[in-house]
Amino acid sequence: MADAINQKISNSRADFYERIGEQSMAPLWEVMRGLVTPEPDSPCVPALWRYNDIRPHIMEAGALITAKEAERRVLVLENPGMVGQSRITRSLYAGMQLILPGEIAPGHRHTQTALRFVIEGSGAYTAVDGEKTLMQPGDFVITPQWGWHDHGNDSDAPMVWLDGLDIPIVQLFDAGFSEHYETNKQPLTRPEGDALARYGSGLLPVDQEMGAVSSPVFNYPYARTREALETMRLTDEWDPCHGLKMKYVNPVTGDYAMPTMATFIQLLPKGFEGKPYRSTDGMVHVCVEGTGETEIDGKVFAWGPRDTFVVPSWARHVHKANSGDTVLFGFSDRVVQQKLGLWRESREDC
Numbered sequence: 322m323a324d325a326i327n328q329k330i331s332n333s334r335a336d337f338y339e340r341i342g343e344q345s346m347a348p349l350w351e352v353m354r355g356l357v358t359p360e361p362d363s364p365c366v367p368a369l370w371r372y373n374d375i376r377p378h379i380m381e382a383g384a385l386i387t388a389k390e391a392e393r394r395v396l397v398l399e400n401p402g403m404v405g406q407s408r409i410t411r412s413l414y415a416g417m418q419l420i421l422p423g424e425i426a427p428g429h430r431h432t433q434t435a436l437r438f439v440i441e442g443s444g445a446y447t448a449v450d451g452e453k454t455l456m457q458p459g460d461f462v463i464t465p466q467w468g469w470h471d472h473g474n475d476s477d478a479p480m481v482w483l484d485g486l487d488i489p490i491v492q493l494f495d496a497g498f499s500e501h502y503e504t505n506k507q508p509l510t511r512p513e514g515d516a517l518a519r520y521g522s523g524l525l526p527v528d529q530e531m532g533a534v535s536s537p538v539f540n541y542p543y544a545r546t547r548e549a550l551e552t553m554r555l556t557d558e559w560d561p562c563h564g565l566k567m568k569y570v571n572p573v574t575g576d577y578a579m580p581t582m583a584t585f586i587q588l589l590p591k592g593f594e595g596k597p598y599r600s601t602d603g604m605v606h607v608c609v610e611g612t613g614e615t616e617i618d619g620k621v622f623a624w625g626p627r628d629t630f631v632v633p634s635w636a637r638h639v640h641k642a643n644s645g646d647t648v649l650f651g652f653s654d655r656v657v658q659q660k661l662g663l664w665r666e667s668r669e670d671c
C-alpha cells in the first residue's frame with residue numbers, strides 16, 4: 322500500500338519535473354544538497370608532477386611542434402579529478418611551457434592574468450608592455466591582464482617555466498578577450514630592469530597613482546627573494562604550519578601582486594615538521610630547493626626540486642622538510658576569496 326502511494330508520488334513528481342523542464346525550470350530540492358554543502362566539496366584531488374617524469378614529454382613536444390606554430394607550446398597540468406577541463410584546481414590553470422633556443426612565442430594579449438615560475442634554463446626572455454626581462458630559475462614573472470607579451474629564447478639551452486593563469490576564473494565571468502600582436506615581437510621602449518628599479522627598490526615615482534591592479538614589478542628575481550629569506554631566518558621565528566612564509570606584493574598598493582592569483586614563497590628549515598593546516602584556497606606548489614614531503618588527506622607526496630604538487634581546497638595537509646633547507650613557491654586564488662569574504666583557514670579542527 323505504502324509502496325503504491327510512494328510510486329504514485331514519484332511518478333507525479335517525475336511528470337512535474339518534465340513539464341517544468343520545458344519551461345527551463347528545475348526543482349531545487351532535488352539538487353540542493355550538492356549546491357549548498359556544509360563544507361567545500363571539491364572535485365580537485367591532490368596530485369604531484371615529478372619533473373624527472375614529465376620532462377621527457379615536455380622535450381618530446383619540442384620535437385613535434387614549434388613554439389610559433391603552437392603559439393604557446395605548453396603541456397597543461399590537468400588535475401586528475403577534472404580530466405579534460407584544462408585546470409589544476411577548480412579556479413586555476415597551470416601548464417609547463419617550453420621555449421627552445423632561437424624560438425619565439427609570438428606577441429598576443431588577453432584578459433587572463435598569467436604568472437611564470439622558471440623551472441629550467443636561464444636567459445630566455447619575456448617582454449611585457451615594452452620591457453624585456455631575462456629569466457632565471459626561481460624567478461616569478463607577471464603578465465598582467467591585457468598586457469602585450471611575447472617570449473623568446475636567445476640562450477643556448479631549452480627553457481621551461483610553469484605557467485599559472487586565471488583562465489577558469491575568467492571563464493566563470495565570461496569575460497575573456499584576446500588578440501594577436503601584428504608582429505611576432507613588440508618594440509622595446511624601456512631598458513631591461515626599469516620596472517624593478519622604478520617600483521621594486523623601496524622607491525616609487527613621486528606622483529604614482531594607485532591605479533593598476535597588477536604589480537608594475539613584473540619580475541621578482543629569485544636571487545633577491547632568496548637573500549631576503551636567508552636574512553629573515555636569522556630571527557628564528559617559524560610558523561608551526563608554514564615555516565617562514567611570505568607573499569609577493571604589489572608595491573603600489575601593498576596588496577597581492579596580481580588581482581586574481583596570490584603568490585607565496587616559503588622557507589622550511591632543515592628537518593621542519595609542520596602542524597596540520599587547511600584553507601579554502603587550493604594551492605599549487607613548486608619546490609625550488611631541498612626535498613620533503615606533504616601529507617594531504619592522509620596520502621604522502623614526496624617532492625624535490627622542480628616538482629609541482631597541488632593541495633585541494635580544505636584538504637588537511639602537513640609539510641615536512643628533509644635534511645636540507647627547503648623553498649616552496651605557491652599560488653592560489655586566495656586574493657579573490659579574501660576580497661569576496663570567502664577565505665577561511667583552520668589549524669585546530671583538522
Ligand code: GTQ
Pocket residue numbers: 393395416418431435484486
Ligand atoms: O604564455 O601567453 O600556458 O596565453 C596558456 C595561455 C600560456 C601565454 C599558457 C597563454 C600563455
